[in-house]
Amino acid sequence: MSLRQIAIDAASVTEGMYVSKLDRPWLETPFIFQGFEIREQSEIDLLRQYCEIVYIDVDRGALSDAQIEHLVQAQGSSRTRSTPVKRIKTKEPGFFQRWLRSLLMRLGFYRKAVAIVTDEAEVYPIRSTVRGEADLARDAFRRLIEHHSSMVDRATIKSEVHMGQLQRAVQPAIESVLRNPNAMAWSVFSRKRSSAHYNRSIGTAVWCLLVGRQLGFDREMLDDLAMGGMLLDIGNARIPRSIAATEGAISPEQYESLRQHVDLGIEILECSQGVTENVFDMVRCHHERADGSGYPRGLRGNQIPAFARIAAIADCYDAMTTISPYSQPMAGYDVARTLNDMRGKEFAAEVVDQFLATMGMFPVGSIVELNDGSIAVVLEQNPDNVLKPKVMVLLDKDHQPLPERRVLEMRDLPVDVTHSDALWIIAGHEHGAFSIDPLTIFKK
Numbered sequence: 413m414s415l416r417q418i419a420i421d422a423a424s425v426t427e428g429m430y431v432s433k434l435d436r437p438w439l440e441t442p443f444i445f446q447g448f449e450i451r452e453q454s455e456i457d458l459l460r461q462y463c464e465i466v467y468i469d470v471d472r473g474a475l476s477d478a479q480i481e482h483l484v485q486a487q488g489s490s491r492t493r494s495t496p497v498k499r500i501k502t503k504e505p506g507f508f509q510r511w512l513r514s515l516l517m518r519l520g521f522y523r524k525a526v527a528i529v530t531d532e533a534e535v536y537p538i539r540s541t542v543r544g545e546a547d548l549a550r551d552a553f554r555r556l557i558e559h560h561s562s563m564v565d566r567a568t569i570k571s572e573v574h575m576g577q578l579q580r581a582v583q584p585a586i587e588s589v590l591r592n593p594n595a596m597a598w599s600v601f602s603r604k605r606s607s608a609h610y611n612r613s614i615g616t617a618v619w620c621l622l623v624g625r626q627l628g629f630d631r632e633m634l635d636d637l638a639m640g641g642m643l644l645d646i647g648n649a650r651i652p653r654s655i656a657a658t659e660g661a662i663s664p665e666q667y668e669s670l671r672q673h674v675d676l677g678i679e680i681l682e683c684s685q686g687v688t689e690n691v692f693d694m695v696r697c698h699h700e701r702a703d704g705s706g707y708p709r710g711l712r713g714n715q716i717p718a719f720a721r722i723a724a725i726a727d728c729y730d731a732m733t734t735i736s737p738y739s740q741p742m743a744g745y746d747v748a749r750t751l752n753d754m755r756g757k758e759f760a761a762e763v764v765d766q767f768l769a770t771m772g773m774f775p776v777g778s779i780v781e782l783n784d785g786s787i788a789v790v791l792e793q794n795p796d797n798v799l800k801p802k803v804m805v806l807l808d809k810d811h812q813p814l815p816e817r818r819v820l821e822m823r824d825l826p827v828d829v830t831h832s833d834a835l836w837i838i839a840g841h842e843h844g845a846f847s848i849d850p851l852t853i854f855k856k
Contacts, residue, residue, distance in 0.1 A: 413658075417432050418480075421465060422460045425450065427451060430449045431459070434466055437462055450473075481691070486613045536625055542595050546599075548584070548591075556611075556614045556642070559577065559581035563577075563650050570648065572680060572684045575686035575687055578643075594793075595621065597618065600619075613644060615706075616644060616726045617637070617641025618641070619726035620640065620641040620726045621637055624637045624722070626770045640695065640719060641723060644698050644727055645673055646677045647679075647695075648676075650680070651670065651672065671699075674698075677695045694722075696720070697833050702758070702760045721759070721763050722763070726767070729747060732747045741834055741842045743840035743841050744773070745839070746774075748772075751768060752768070775790065777843075778790050779836070779840070780837045782835050782837060783837075787811060788805040803819065820835065
């Protein structure tokens with residue numbers, strides 16, 4: 413059969429057809445992927461809601477030749493036409509892609525103009541190595557620190573922020589994350605070694621960006637994620653420092669004062685020019701929880717805006733992995749387990765699933781212990797198996813520095829645990845454990 417696409421009425425669409433083109437731009441519809449096989453009735457219903465005519469690629473999908481021939485004959489009107497098209501060489505959406513589309517719809521992004529195609533690697537391909545990106549990521553991170561400090565000063569004195577300056581400040585970080593997200597993650601985790609040199613607003617903004625990159629968000633949405641993450645706690649600028657800087661246990665009265673940072677942050681943004689609705693949502697609702705246990709309004713489930721759901725879990729993750737006057741930092745693996753326990757409770761199941769898929773059970777830059785007692789740092793995630801990342805072994809079983817560091821692709825190691833070369837991760841350690849600064853690995 414020759415390669416063709418057939419234009420048919422949306423009313424005639426059935427499961428098994430491969431939709432290659434619509435009668436309107438893809439970004440004006442809920443369909444994230446530009447080309448997909450229809451697998452369920454909900455997709456048919458959406459097609460009929462948004463389109464009058466759809467184009468079916470007869471060489472793809474699950475229709476038999478007989479079904480295609482019947483389709484051609486049944487659609488013999490002027491609306492039906494066969495036209496040659498160039499074969500698409502990208503792989504067809506598999507289970508993960510279909511799941512991701514469904515996830516985005518449930519998250520509430522399906523009415524947004526989200527630029528996602530069939531394969532995440534085609535949206536934002538890795539364009540640099542972690543080593544090659546390390547210096548750029550560090551510079552971008554330092555720029556965020558400097559701007560955040562001046563932004564807080566302005567908010568304290570003038571009760572406003574300069575959104576244009578903030579947008580310019582986040583651009584190098586966004587570019588770095590798009591080239592290679594692992595390098596910026598390394599920068600964050602390196603800074604976490606000391607609470608005196610770490611800013612949680614910046615870390616949260618980076619985690620938001622990593623999620624947005626994985627979901628294939630366009631630049632406008634990535635801008636919102638980065639700026640919203642930086643501004644989540646801007647309301648603290650108007651809380652007395654004697655309260656905001658309290659160490660140890662806080663009184664109920666102090667806690668109530670701290671909770672006011674959300675409303676105070678909104679007041680600052682309302683006095684500022686150029687704040688998008690997504691950023692307002694992130695600041696207003698980043699302490700809301702899916703089960704209604706959050707504040708300030710006790711919103712539940714889908715009442716919480718989509719960008720705020722990303723901000724909430726990113727903020728929670730950063731808090732749990734950062735040393736504070738109230739607690740010691742948790743290892744990335746322990747945080748992942750904790751977030752999994754919160755799945756379907758404080759955070760919607762799909763939000764937890766996507767966040768952990770982005771960060772991994774052992775985040776890039778985290779310190780892990782192998783079954784032979786050696787200590788390694790995670791270099792890269794393995795999307796096919798989050799328990800088997802690429803690592804660099806730094807310390808031997810006695811926790812002494814190795815004369816020569818070893819890089820292990822754990823996915824390539826023997827699966828049989830009785831094999832003499834089998835290695836696996838048995839524990840994660842907090843950032844800075846064993847006096848390891850992950851970022852020094854890439855210093856020139």
